[in-house]
Amino acid sequence: ALSGGREGSLLAAIDRTITAGGARLLERRLSSPSCDLGEIASRQEAVRLLVEDRALADRLADRLRKVPDMDRALSRLALDRGGPRDLAAIRNGLAEAEALAALLADSTSSRLARAAGALRGHGALIGLLEAALIAEPPLLARDGGFVAAGQDAELDEARKLRDEGRSVIAGMQADYAAETGIASLKIKHNNVLGYFIETTATHAERMLAPPLNARFIHRQTTASQVRFTTVELGGLETKILNAGNRALEIEKRIFERLRQAVLAAAGPIGEAARALAEIDLSGALALLAIEADWALPVVDASRAFRVEGGRHPVVERALRRQGTPFIANDCALSDGAEGAAIWLVTGPNMAGKSTFLRQNALIAILAQAGGYVPARAAHVGLVSQVFSRVGAADDLARGRSTFMVEMVETAAILNQADDRALVILDEIGRGTATWDGLSIAWATLEHLHGVNRCRALFATHYHEMTGLAAKLPGLRNATVAVREWQGEVIFLHEVREGAADRSYGVQVARLAGLPPVVVDRARVLLEALEKGDREGGGHRRAMVEDLPLFAARPAPPVAVETPDGVRRALEEIEPDALTPREALEALYRLKALLTAG
Incomplete structure (x- = not known):
């Protein structure tokens, strides 16, 4: 695009x-x-x-x-x-x-x-990953929660402590109450002591005496309560407080193990x-x-390039959206084992030359990409390279004009294309003076035919070049047909054998929206220049010198003086104060004054 x-x-x-x-x-x-x-x-x-x-x-x-x-x-x-x-x-x-x-x-x-x-x-890797991962894991490993339950006992314990710490403490409290026989025993938590066992002073005596004092470690005595801990409770406290980080670290280790299994x-x-x-x-x-109703092409080692009913997939898609059919065209660049096979395509602007060139290059690319092609049938002898010189562009940052870029690209084609290349060239030489451009295009075409000996489609507006078909055995003229009807140009988009006799540039300029006065002036100049060209260069130069360059400028508007009586009458009228009848009478008076003046 x-x-x-x-x-x-x-x-x-x-x-x-x-x-x-x-x-x-x-x-x-x-x-x-x-x-x-x-x-x-x-x-x-x-x-x-x-x-x-x-x-x-x-x-x-x-x-x-x-x-x-x-x-x-x-x-x-x-x-x-x-x-x-x-x-x-x-x-x-x-x-x-x-x-x-x-x-x-x-x-x-x-x-x-x-x-x-x-x-x-x-199967082995799939089994490993299916067993280790949940169905929809999170995006980042640092978020955790992606390892399935039952994969790692230590991870399951850490998650249980992290998610069910309160129920684990409640279970431990019930165990301690049963062990000591103190139903009122509680496990509590504060920021100073952490988790601790609390009981009343009366019940504490039992816990301070053997054999319970070997298990329950005294930590603090208050006015009414005595607090204890155990080795198990201290360890559980550490586990609960660190369970989240521990679970995440375990998941990270499992992730790395799975990553290495995948990389292996x-x-x-x-x-x-x-x-x-x-x-x-x-x-x-x-x-x-x-x-899209495409055809399977024949691709072989020959130098053939034959397309029946070829279409441009991008243009066809755009036209289909508009409900307009694409006009398919044939192309036959096939020749013998020797020589080139070049079509010189002429025809007016907007007729479809560029589309025809591009669609055949795309067919070659699609065929060698291994797919079907947009055509009824196609036979593509193996193409080594596709070269394209189409469109207009400049590279001002590097000091290269549009014409310079065009010449650089053309030089690359002439220096690199071999006899199996497919070349499409569109409007070579149009960026310079007419005779310079024609000379360059002429020489380029001769080089493609005699030196590169490649298959090529060469589109041009230089109709003088069509005479080369009689001199170069591998060259054939083709044109995109149009019709003129009541001064309008109708594009048929059909590629036929033969040469175009004119470019219809003025008609295309009108379609593009140039002001009618410009289009009319261009038509007059075109007729004069073509007549001069037929009658010789000297006549043409004299004619150009005598061109009425400003004849197309419209005449300045003529100023119309308003009679003084009409002006005064208008100045005296107050439109907002008039009734319909008075307004009609005022209009009659003004008309009478204007007629009298």
Whole structure:
């Protein structure tokens, strides 16, 4: 997309992936299509199988919707920036992977069968994580509470003391009361003594005497109460006060143990994540092919490039939202083993030249990414590189004008493109003087044909170049058709053999909203310049010198003097004070004065 965002991009138009890993894999495939015919065929086989078996594709999609982002979780754990939810993501992802492997057990696609193999064999790690973690753990390890009950006796005790300290103390109080025979014995707490046993002075005598005095340690005597402690109560007090921190420390140790177990299996987990992304992408490309009526292309080692009924997926999507059909077009750059195959595409602005160029480049990319393509049929001989020089941009911060950027990009293409490259060039040389630009475009086209010997689509407004088709055996003229009706230009968006005779730039300027006076003036100048061009350069120069440059300026408005009698009568009228009848009479008087004046 021109804005740099996702909306309006190829990725947004074709992304049917379900998982985050599948979306990333699609982006990598589009940015780096394969040049390995075996790899491309393997990808196509997987997609074709899911196109033909829609029920299997739907079952896989249902499972994939439950798959978390294992790649990201594994990365965070490896960098020691992960948390319990990342462990849960690994657990849930591997569990879904096992279920997906069962669905693909009988797959005839070698690629999907390999993916299924990578999804198996994680039972031990899944069991460990399922037993150790609760169903929905918190985000951060420092929050605690993510280890399941029954995993660690010390943790369970610490949690019990932390959460049930009061009931534990009550139970101990009942035990001490039964042991001493003092029903009124209490265990209390204050900030000075902490937990202590309290009884009356009368009952204290029994506790101060053998054998109870060996167990109950005197701590304090008040006017009416005596306070004791025991070794068990002192230890319990420490445990209760520290139970929260102790439980958290134990959970952190368990988290680290689980993290290390995951990292020890990082290789197989990564393979499983990649397999899940592969399955997701194959299903997404199959769904796209079914929904958008795309075709499975033939990709081989030839130099063919033939497309029947090709379409631009992004433009087609935008037009569909408007209820407008996309006009499909054929493209045939195929030639023999020798020479180039170049189409010189002419036609007016807004007719669809740029769309035609881009859609064929996208078809090549999609074919070698391993999916179906937006066409009725396509045959793509392996493309080594796709080069594109389209649009206008400058780089003023580096002191490069729009034309300089254009030339730098064109130079890169001419210096790098080999005979298996696919090149699309749009409007080379338009940023400079007419004859300079035409010369550069002409020489560029000759170089692509004779030196690079590549397949190319070359769009231009320099109609003089169409004559090259008679001299260069690998060059063919094509044009985007239009019709004129009652002074209006109608774009048919059909690419046909032949050359355009004009550019219809003035009509497009009118469609863009230029003021009518500017459009009319431009039409007059165009006719004069074209006549001058036909009659020779000298006549044209004389004609330019004689152009009435300001003829199009509208005449200044003529000032109309108001008669004095009318002015005075108007000044005397008070509109708010007039009745309807008086207003009508005043209007008649003014008209009479104006006529008399």
